Each structure stands twice: as structure tokens, then as C-alpha cells.
Amino acid sequence: MKLRESLAAKITAVILSYIMAAILVISAIFTVVMGYYKFYFSGVDAVKEEILTNMAHSEANYLEILLDDGYDIEKYYSDKNVFYEVKYIESGEVVTNYNNEPYIALGSSGYYDYKEYSYEKYGEIYWESEEIHIADVKIYVAKDMTKSDMFSVMAKIIDIGYSMRFAMVFIALGSLVLLIVLLCFLYCSAGHIKGGVIKRNYLDLLPFDIYTAAVGFIGFFSVVAVAEWTNDLASAVLWVVVFGSLDYFIALGYTMSFATRVKTRTLIKNTLIYMILRFFGKYINKFSNWIKHIISNVSLIKKTVILLCGILLLEFIALVIIFNTYWYYSPSRIFWFVIIYNIVFVSAVLYLAIILKRIKDGGEKIAKGDLHHKIDTQYMFGDFKEFCVSLNNINEGLQVAVNERMKSEHFKTELITNVSHDIKTPLTSIINYVDLIKKEECENETVKQYIEVLDRQSGRLKKLVEDLVEASKASSGTLNVNLAVCDAGVLLTQALGEFEDRLKKAGITPVLNLPENPVKIMADGRHLWRVFDNLLSNVCKYALGGTRVYLDIIRNNGKVYITFRNISKFQLNVSAEELMERFVRGDTSRNTEGSGLGLSIARSLVELQNGSLELNVDGDLFKVTVEFEEM
Amino acid sequence: MYKILICDDEKDIVSALKIYLEAEGYETLQAYNGNEALKVISENEVHLVLMDIMMPECDGITAMVKLRETSNLPVILLTAKGEDTDKILGLNVGADDYITKPFNPVEVIARVRSQLRRYMQLGGNAAVQKSDYVVGNIELDDSAKQVTVDGEIVSLTPTEFEILKLLMQNVGKVMSPKEIYRKVWNDEAYGAESTVAVHIRHLREKIEINPAEPRYLKVVWAHGYKMEKGV
CATH class of the missing domain: 1.10.10.10 (Winged helix-like DNA-binding domain superfamily/Winged helix DNA-binding domain)
Incomplete structure (x- = not known):
């Protein structure tokens, strides 16, 4: 099984990626903080001094508060690694526990000013007076830290941090690389399930815009929640970890879903906006089609009139505005000018529209094959007239071409007919004398065999000549066709009756399936019989002995399908299209009787009766479908 | 013994038909165009005519029309034209039957026999109709x-x-x-x-x-x- 299809691998990757992300965040924070405190540019003592000095400054400020509140500072600092020194400036009094011990950092609060209030009694009234005193507050951080407090912990952290300052960078980079690898794996494998297919899960079925909004809301909520619920360092860490992890998993799921959507090409389709747009799009499409429909159905002249009315209305509005604005310039002359101008303009446009309509109608008629149509060039001038004259000339040219073509078709048919007449006369002699030879007494077996060949081949020649004439007539359309309502079922029954003996001889069983009611079609019975005759002859000649031929008449949607299905005796190496060609036969060796014209004649005859004939070859299954409109 | 006139510009066909018909016991006369045929008919007692349509000088249809002015003896047209319009034309000018080339000798003989029988029955000894x-x-x-x-x-x-x-x-x-x-x-x-x-x-x-x-x-x-x- 492929790794990307394994659910266990994915879960493992998710958990690992979470751990990696956590490590990355922590190590990155440490790296940044250490960078800020110049861990990478100076010695450990300098770093330590800077940080501890900062802490000493804070401690000095804190000491001021303690003094204000009257704390017992000696006791407070007894278990700390710092010494305090408060020097009152005016009195020169110094309160301290510092005895010149070595220190690594010194912090001060600047000048500490504090007020001392004194009350004097004047008669019944207390007079309040205040004195401002200044003191210098200092905090020394001891070099030898013997006690355990914030400073010793910080010193230890700095020592450890300093020793690990490069390792931390590598941890950050390493975890980043691992995280990227894991995420790549997850995005690549997203959506893949057993069996090498990509399937969307429930999350992927959610519309993407809704999903995005939900994820965004959760992210926003997490930020607000962390800000709201945090009141000290511990709770801050707790909430950051809780929401950070939650958001990590949500973001991972979101991005994996994104990957699946891209892979299944549903990123845009599966959005609410897309669905809404598509829903309305249908109606918009319908609406625009409706408008198009209306426009295309309105005649050219009406369209022009509507357009003109629109233009005139706009012009009128413009004029009204102009007159109202510039009424003091004698407007009557402009007014008349505009009216005359418009009359000329409108009549010119209408004239053009009428000429265009004439050209359009004429063009349509010619395109539909009305070769005798001439466009009236009266009242036309210039380019329009020239255009219409060339259009009329094209028409004449076309007519000439069509006539030529018809003539050549007729000539071809006539040629074939005449040639075949000329062939028939000598052929009659050949057939008759071969017959006479057959009747002569002859002992020689070889001669008898040769005569058999002559007999057979002259018969074939006869059939070929007859078919040739028929094919040329059918395809050139010189045949008379008298369409009348016919019962296709009766005709098929009759045809089958005619062929019953021949089918029996060939060992083929016909299976006839007719609808119960008469099937009425428009056809010429004699020609349709020739079609069935040809098709059934083919069945007798080319169907495999011992099989069945299925003859069905099926009604479907106002159409009648007459089908002939049989199993071919020969392997059909040629396609259905080729079989329909003249002189092509199912057996490429051409050993059997037949001219190869049967199907071509059948198709031409069916088409003369406004039907269609189609061949289907499926392996050895040979199927002919004749299609007619049902009456 | 019935006499049959065979008229075709193709001599080989005429000879072949002659052989077939004589084998059946008919007497035959030959002509090679319409004019000759009319001449033969006027000079001999002929009981049936087998005539080609397309012949030089005087074609079968013209000869038919002329023949029908004086005689009603059976005429079977032979032709390479197998189209319905030609058949109808031939039958309209008075032909009794129609055979298309290339023909089957057996069919020719059968049609000849049929026409002769009908002509002979109509001419004179019309038998008493007993059939229903x-x-x-x-x-x-x-x-x-x-x-x-x-x-x-x-x-x-x-x-x-x-x-x-x-x-x-x-x-x-x-x-x-x-x-x-x-x-x-x-x-x-x-x-x-x-x-x-x-x-x-x-x-x-x-x-x-x-x-x-x-x-x-x-x-x-x-x-x-x-x-x-x-x-």
C-alpha cells in the first residue's frame, strides 16, 4: 500500500507536525529573545550584566514602593541576592545592608523623592505642612548568589541560554525543515484513499467560502479569548497553548482541505458564491437568450424604427435642456434646422433599412436554393446596386453550375444505360449459345466444366449489367417515385414469403418481429420491395448457414426502424462505410456471385423515398437499419 | 405447323432463337430489320412474330404500328431496354408480350407457346367455355x-x-x-x-x-x- 493512502501514516504525520510546530515556536521565541539581548554578539558576562541591571532598576523602583508603604526592607531583602542602599540627600543618612561585597549589576531608581507631612495646631485649626525629601536608591546584585531568588534563576537561565544559543538556532531550523516536509507530505496525500483514488471527506464537501469564514472566525475568537482571559503570565501561557494548538489543527485541516479541493478541481465550484451565481446564471442566460430571440425576430425595418425613435427621444431631451439653458439666444433658427436635419436623417436611414432588407431577403432566398430569384435593383444606387448585381450574377453562375451538374448526371446515367444496352445484345448471344453447347452431347468432362464456368460467369455479367443500370438510375434520381401510404409490416411479410425457399436452401431461419398494429409509412412499394429484395439476397448469400436472421420493425418517437440482423459467413474485414460503397463486397476475394451494388442501390432507393439506410458491423454481426417517418 | 418470324438485327441471336424454336417443332422465318419483317409477313403465312425494338432502317415499334394496320397476329417484342416506359409503349402500340434481353430461352418458348395458344383459340376454333x-x-x-x-x-x-x-x-x-x-x-x-x-x-x-x-x-x-x- 502506498504511504499516502495510509490513514495511520497521516495521523502520525499530523501529530509529528504539531510537535514540530510547537518546538519551532518555542525555539524561535528563544532565538529572537536571545538575539534581542545580544546573546550572539557579546560575552556571557556582558549579557548577564545588562539583563541583571535592568532587573536591578526594576527592583529599585519596587524598593521605593516598599519604602512608601513603610515595609521592613531589611527583612524583605534578607533572603535575596541583592543589597540595597538608600541615601537621604539632605540628612546624609544612609540605610543599607551593602558592605562592599562584589556585585555584577547596579540598578538605581534615580532620585527618590518622598513627602513628609507635619501638622501644627493653631488654636482650633491643624495646619498641614509638607516637606519634600530626596533620596538616592540603589540595588546591588551580588556576584556570588548564595540564595535562591529571581536573580539567581535568571542568571542560571542566561547561563544555559548562552551555552545553547546556537543549538537553539539549529533546533528552530531543523524543526522548520521537518515541519515543511511533514506538511508537504500531508498536502500531497490529502484526499488520497485506498485504491489510488482521490475522494473528498466531509470537510471537503463544505462550501469553501463558508469554511473559510468559519476558520477565520475561530482564529479571531482565539485572539480575543486569549486577550480577554489572560490576567497573569501563567494564564497567558495556558490560553496561548490551548488556542494555539486548537488553531494549529484547524488551520492544518483547512489547508489540507484546500489541497484536496485543488486536486479534485472543486475549489471554486464548491463555494456558496459559485452556486448562487450559477443558479442565477441560468436565469440570466435565459433572460439574455429571450432578449436575443426578440431582437432576432423583429424585422430589420422595425428594429431600425425602434432605434431611431430612441435616438430622436434622446435628441429631444437634449434639445429641451439646451433651450431651457440658452433660451436667450434666439432659438427658432436652430429649432427649424434640427427639424429639417432630422427629417432628412430619418428618411435616409429608413431608405437604407429598406434596401438592406431587400438584400437580406434576396440573400436568404438564394441561400435556400431559389436560383431563379433576382434582387430588384430599382431605386438603388452606388455600392448597393453593384453589390446586388454581383449577387444576382452569383445566382446565375450557380444556376449554370447546377444545370451543368444535372446535365452531367443525366449524361452519365444515359451513358451507362446505353452502354449496358450495347452489352446486353452480345451477352444474349453468349448466354444462348452457352446454353446450346450445354445441350450438345459431349463426352469430354473438361469441356463440360469449362462450359459450367461460362454459364455461371455470363449469368453474373447479366446481373452486373442490370444492377449497374439500376444503381445509376437510383443514384441520379431519374427513377419515378410514387410515394403512397404503405404498410411496412405487410411488405416485409410479402418479401419474406418470396424468399422463404431461398432462405431454406441457404439453411437460414428467419425470425420476424412486427408490432401489433399496422405500421404506416410513406414509400413506393415497388422500390421498397427492391430494397428488401437486395437486403434479403445479401442475407441468402452472405449469412452463415444454420443461423437465424432477425427481421424487426420497431416504432420509436414517430420513426419506424426496419432492421435486418444476421451473422456473416465471411470475416468482415471492411468497415460499414466501405461496404456501402459501390463494388465493395463482404468477401474481399470476390468469389461469390453478386455485383457489389446491392447495398448502394438499396440506400439510394431508400433515400429517394425520404428514408435513410444505415449499416452496422459488430464483429460478425451484420445489421442494416432502414429508417422512415411514421405516418 | 406454326410459322414464327424472328426479326433481329443481330444475326447470332436470330440463329439461336431459330435453333430453340425449331427444336420445339416450329417453323421459322428470319428478318433483320422492320422492313424485311413486313415484307416476309406479307409474303408468307406467319402465326407469330418475335421482334427486336432497336434495329436499323425500320425499328420494331414502327414495324409494329404498320403491321397492326392490317393484321392482329401475335407479336412478342424483344429488347435490351428493360424500362417500364418502354414496355408500356410497346404494349400500347399493339404488342402482345414483352421479353427483355438477355433472355432465358425457356421463357421465350413458354411465351411463344402461350401466345400461339391464345391466338389460335381466339381465331376460329374457340373452344366451349366449361370453366367457372x-x-x-x-x-x-x-x-x-x-x-x-x-x-x-x-x-x-x-x-x-x-x-x-x-x-x-x-x-x-x-x-x-x-x-x-x-x-x-x-x-x-x-x-x-x-x-x-x-x-x-x-x-x-x-x-x-x-x-x-x-x-x-x-x-x-x-x-x-x-x-x-x-x-
Whole structure:
């Protein structure tokens, strides 16, 4: 099984990626903080001094508060690694526990000013007076830290941090690389399930815009929640970890879903906006089609009139505005000018529209094959007239071409007919004398065999000549066709009756399936019989002995399908299209009787009766479908 | 002994027909165009003419028209033109039958015999009509259950006989296979119409010279079958 299809691998990757992300965040924070405190540019003592000095400054400020509140500072600092020194400036009094011990950092609060209030009694009234005193507050951080407090912990952290300052960078980079690898794996494998297919899960079925909004809301909520619920360092860490992890998993799921959507090409389709747009799009499409429909159905002249009315209305509005604005310039002359101008303009446009309509109608008629149509060039001038004259000339040219073509078709048919007449006369002699030879007494077996060949081949020649004439007539359309309502079922029954003996001889069983009611079609019975005759002859000649031929008449949607299905005796190496060609036969060796014209004649005859004939070859299954409109 | 005039510009065809007809015991005369044919007819006692249409000098149709001015002897046209319009034209100017080239010798002889029989019966010794139904050269005697075509008895099965009788009773009327089945079998067809078609095919083979181009028992495709008086 492929790794990307394994659910266990994915879960493992998710958990690992979470751990990696956590490590990355922590190590990155440490790296940044250490960078800020110049861990990478100076010695450990300098770093330590800077940080501890900062802490000493804070401690000095804190000491001021303690003094204000009257704390017992000696006791407070007894278990700390710092010494305090408060020097009152005016009195020169110094309160301290510092005895010149070595220190690594010194912090001060600047000048500490504090007020001392004194009350004097004047008669019944207390007079309040205040004195401002200044003191210098200092905090020394001891070099030898013997006690355990914030400073010793910080010193230890700095020592450890300093020793690990490069390792931390590598941890950050390493975890980043691992995280990227894991995420790549997850995005690549997203959506893949057993069996090498990509399937969307429930999350992927959610519309993407809704999903995005939900994820965004959760992210926003997490930020607000962390800000709201945090009141000290511990709770801050707790909430950051809780929401950070939650958001990590949500973001991972979101991005994996994104990957699946891209892979299944549903990123845009599966959005609410897309669905809404598509829903309305249908109606918009319908609406625009409706408008198009209306426009295309309105005649050219009406369209022009509507357009003109629109233009005139706009012009009128413009004029009204102009007159109202510039009424003091004698407007009557402009007014008349505009009216005359418009009359000329409108009549010119209408004239053009009428000429265009004439050209359009004429063009349509010619395109539909009305070769005798001439466009009236009266009242036309210039380019329009020239255009219409060339259009009329094209028409004449076309007519000439069509006539030529018809003539050549007729000539071809006539040629074939005449040639075949000329062939028939000598052929009659050949057939008759071969017959006479057959009747002569002859002992020689070889001669008898040769005569058999002559007999057979002259018969074939006869059939070929007859078919040739028929094919040329059918395809050139010189045949008379008298369409009348016919019962296709009766005709098929009759045809089958005619062929019953021949089918029996060939060992083929016909299976006839007719609808119960008469099937009425428009056809010429004699020609349709020739079609069935040809098709059934083919069945007798080319169907495999011992099989069945299925003859069905099926009604479907106002159409009648007459089908002939049989199993071919020969392997059909040629396609259905080729079989329909003249002189092509199912057996490429051409050993059997037949001219190869049967199907071509059948198709031409069916088409003369406004039907269609189609061949289907499926392996050895040979199927002919004749299609007619049902009456 | 009947004399038959064979007229064709193709000498080989004339000789071949001569051989066939003489083998059947007919006397033959030959002509190679329309004018010659007319000359031969005027000089000899001729009982039947076999004539080609397309001939030099005077074609078959012209000769036919001239011949019909004076005589009503049977004429069978031979031609390479197999089109319906040509057939109709030939028959309209007075031909009695029509054979298309290339023809089958057996068919020629059968048609010759049929025409001669009819001509001889009409001319003079018209036999007493005993049969119940007569259509062209087909006679059907219902009481004897016997059918003759061109005077020769044809053996039909009882079903074929009944179908023929039904069609001869309704000359000129198109009868659908269903109708024929109902009347002959006294039963509803229920898809057995193809039986009728098969019987009709056999019947045509027995009573027609060329079953593919019947003179009497015509197939009206997609509608049914009908009996025609013939030509």
C-alpha cells in the first residue's frame, strides 16, 4: 500500500507536525529573545550584566514602593541576592545592608523623592505642612548568589541560554525543515484513499467560502479569548497553548482541505458564491437568450424604427435642456434646422433599412436554393446596386453550375444505360449459345466444366449489367417515385414469403418481429420491395448457414426502424462505410456471385423515398437499419 | 405447323432463337430489320412474330404500328431496354408480350407457346367455355378442382387452389394477406400472413412463365395481391 493512502501514516504525520510546530515556536521565541539581548554578539558576562541591571532598576523602583508603604526592607531583602542602599540627600543618612561585597549589576531608581507631612495646631485649626525629601536608591546584585531568588534563576537561565544559543538556532531550523516536509507530505496525500483514488471527506464537501469564514472566525475568537482571559503570565501561557494548538489543527485541516479541493478541481465550484451565481446564471442566460430571440425576430425595418425613435427621444431631451439653458439666444433658427436635419436623417436611414432588407431577403432566398430569384435593383444606387448585381450574377453562375451538374448526371446515367444496352445484345448471344453447347452431347468432362464456368460467369455479367443500370438510375434520381401510404409490416411479410425457399436452401431461419398494429409509412412499394429484395439476397448469400436472421420493425418517437440482423459467413474485414460503397463486397476475394451494388442501390432507393439506410458491423454481426417517418 | 418470324438485327441471336424454336417443332422465318419483317409477313403465312425494338432502317415499334394496320397476329417484342416506359409503349402500340434481353430461352418458348395458344383459340376454333373462372390464359374449373394455364393442366395443392379461386373471383381487387388468410383458412391470421406470401410465391411459380415478372398474379407491394386480366 502506498504511504499516502495510509490513514495511520497521516495521523502520525499530523501529530509529528504539531510537535514540530510547537518546538519551532518555542525555539524561535528563544532565538529572537536571545538575539534581542545580544546573546550572539557579546560575552556571557556582558549579557548577564545588562539583563541583571535592568532587573536591578526594576527592583529599585519596587524598593521605593516598599519604602512608601513603610515595609521592613531589611527583612524583605534578607533572603535575596541583592543589597540595597538608600541615601537621604539632605540628612546624609544612609540605610543599607551593602558592605562592599562584589556585585555584577547596579540598578538605581534615580532620585527618590518622598513627602513628609507635619501638622501644627493653631488654636482650633491643624495646619498641614509638607516637606519634600530626596533620596538616592540603589540595588546591588551580588556576584556570588548564595540564595535562591529571581536573580539567581535568571542568571542560571542566561547561563544555559548562552551555552545553547546556537543549538537553539539549529533546533528552530531543523524543526522548520521537518515541519515543511511533514506538511508537504500531508498536502500531497490529502484526499488520497485506498485504491489510488482521490475522494473528498466531509470537510471537503463544505462550501469553501463558508469554511473559510468559519476558520477565520475561530482564529479571531482565539485572539480575543486569549486577550480577554489572560490576567497573569501563567494564564497567558495556558490560553496561548490551548488556542494555539486548537488553531494549529484547524488551520492544518483547512489547508489540507484546500489541497484536496485543488486536486479534485472543486475549489471554486464548491463555494456558496459559485452556486448562487450559477443558479442565477441560468436565469440570466435565459433572460439574455429571450432578449436575443426578440431582437432576432423583429424585422430589420422595425428594429431600425425602434432605434431611431430612441435616438430622436434622446435628441429631444437634449434639445429641451439646451433651450431651457440658452433660451436667450434666439432659438427658432436652430429649432427649424434640427427639424429639417432630422427629417432628412430619418428618411435616409429608413431608405437604407429598406434596401438592406431587400438584400437580406434576396440573400436568404438564394441561400435556400431559389436560383431563379433576382434582387430588384430599382431605386438603388452606388455600392448597393453593384453589390446586388454581383449577387444576382452569383445566382446565375450557380444556376449554370447546377444545370451543368444535372446535365452531367443525366449524361452519365444515359451513358451507362446505353452502354449496358450495347452489352446486353452480345451477352444474349453468349448466354444462348452457352446454353446450346450445354445441350450438345459431349463426352469430354473438361469441356463440360469449362462450359459450367461460362454459364455461371455470363449469368453474373447479366446481373452486373442490370444492377449497374439500376444503381445509376437510383443514384441520379431519374427513377419515378410514387410515394403512397404503405404498410411496412405487410411488405416485409410479402418479401419474406418470396424468399422463404431461398432462405431454406441457404439453411437460414428467419425470425420476424412486427408490432401489433399496422405500421404506416410513406414509400413506393415497388422500390421498397427492391430494397428488401437486395437486403434479403445479401442475407441468402452472405449469412452463415444454420443461423437465424432477425427481421424487426420497431416504432420509436414517430420513426419506424426496419432492421435486418444476421451473422456473416465471411470475416468482415471492411468497415460499414466501405461496404456501402459501390463494388465493395463482404468477401474481399470476390468469389461469390453478386455485383457489389446491392447495398448502394438499396440506400439510394431508400433515400429517394425520404428514408435513410444505415449499416452496422459488430464483429460478425451484420445489421442494416432502414429508417422512415411514421405516418 | 406454326410459322414464327424472328426479326433481329443481330444475326447470332436470330440463329439461336431459330435453333430453340425449331427444336420445339416450329417453323421459322428470319428478318433483320422492320422492313424485311413486313415484307416476309406479307409474303408468307406467319402465326407469330418475335421482334427486336432497336434495329436499323425500320425499328420494331414502327414495324409494329404498320403491321397492326392490317393484321392482329401475335407479336412478342424483344429488347435490351428493360424500362417500364418502354414496355408500356410497346404494349400500347399493339404488342402482345414483352421479353427483355438477355433472355432465358425457356421463357421465350413458354411465351411463344402461350401466345400461339391464345391466338389460335381466339381465331376460329374457340373452344366451349366449361370453366367457372377464366382470367387470360388461366382457367379454373371449380367442380373438377382443376386449373389449366395455356391449356395445360397445372397441379396445385388444395390451399393454392383456394387462394387462386379467391383471387380469380375478385379480379382487379387488391387483397391483403390478412384478408386472404381469413377467407381461405377461415381463421384470423395472428401473424401467419407470411404463410400466405409463401403460398402465393409457389402459386406464381406454377402459373406464371416468369414468376419474377408475373402477367396475372401481381404483387402489390405493401398492400397485398391481385389478379389481373393480363395482356
